[in-house]
Amino acid sequence: MTTERPLGIQLYSVRDDLGPGRLDGTLARLADMGFTHAEPFDILGDPAGLAASLRRSGLRAATAHAAIDRLDREAVLDAAETLGIGTVIVPWADPATLTDRAGVEALADAVNSASALAAGRGIRVGYHNHDFEFAQHIDGVPVYDLLVGLLDPAVVLEVDLYWAGVGGADVFELLPRLGERVRFLHVVQEREPGNDRPVLGSDTTGRLGEILPLAPSVEMPVVEVVAHHSDVFPLVERNAAYVREQVRA
Incomplete structure (x- = not known):
């Protein structure tokens, strides 16, 4: 089953169900929920095997989380090419390294350098936020704002709405400001119950229909359910149904 518009699932959401003998079934189950794309978080382990499983399921991979700023960049790009991935997204930075401007500049330099290398192979590099980029400030400026200002415009952004809100961001102001x-x-x-964090900024729950018009350059929403202690698939399916309904509106 497919949707009219692309809908992704971050595979970390189902990380306990991706092992040997389970990958094909898990990807097929996600496709049946209406997902069109999977966003892998490990593309170096067995890129050819993952690519084959994706083909069998009918899912595609347009994006992946991979620390190209720290890992073997050529290996990451080779894997991305094998999987047909057009955007490699830096998934996380150590918040302890982002306590002063020099640390933020070092991260931006690493991401920009990776972006320039990737561009030579027709691949974009992106950055994915958590909460700390908004909660931590340098000279009164959120780390996220400082970082984005230092990143080359070619570096795209994957905004995690939940984590931005937890960190104190006003998502309804942030998205228009970040633009395309x-x-x-x-x-x-x-x-999942017990996985809620206090939201210091915008609570975006139930407001995706308001949010999507603020980010008209978005190519794809990606569902991510981070922590789970039981069968995660019903939760993933309910999230998929909600997002599908919103992107159709």
């Missing part, structure tokens, strides 16, 4: 640099959104409507 925002190409992907991480979204979650329902989290």
Whole structure:
């Protein structure tokens, strides 16, 4: 089953169900929920095997989380090419390294360098936020704002709505300000009980319909359910149904 518009699932959401003998079944189950794309978080382990499983399921991979700023860049790009991935997204930075301007500049330099290398192979590099980029400030400026200002415009942004809100961001102000640099959104409507964090900024729960018009350059929303302690698939399916309905509206 497919949707009219692309809908991704961050595979970390189902990480316990991706092992040997389970990958094909898990990907097929996600495709049946209406997902069109999978966003892998490990593309170096067995890129050819993952590519084959994706083909069998009918899912595609347009994006992947990979620390190209720290890993073997050529290996990451080779894997991305094998999987047909057009955007490699830096998934996380150590918040302890982002406590002063020099640390933020070092991260931006690493991401920009990776972006320049990737561009030579027709691949974009992106950055995915958590909460700390908004909660931590340098000279009164959120780390995220400082970082984005230092990143080359070629570096795209994957804004995680939930984590931005937890960190204190006003998402309804942030997205229009970032403009066309925002190409992907991480979204979650329902989290597993016990996995909620205090939201210091915008609570985006149930408001995706208001948010999507603020980011018209978004190419694909990506569902991510981070922590789970039981069968995660019903939760993933409910999130998929909600997002599908919103992107159709």
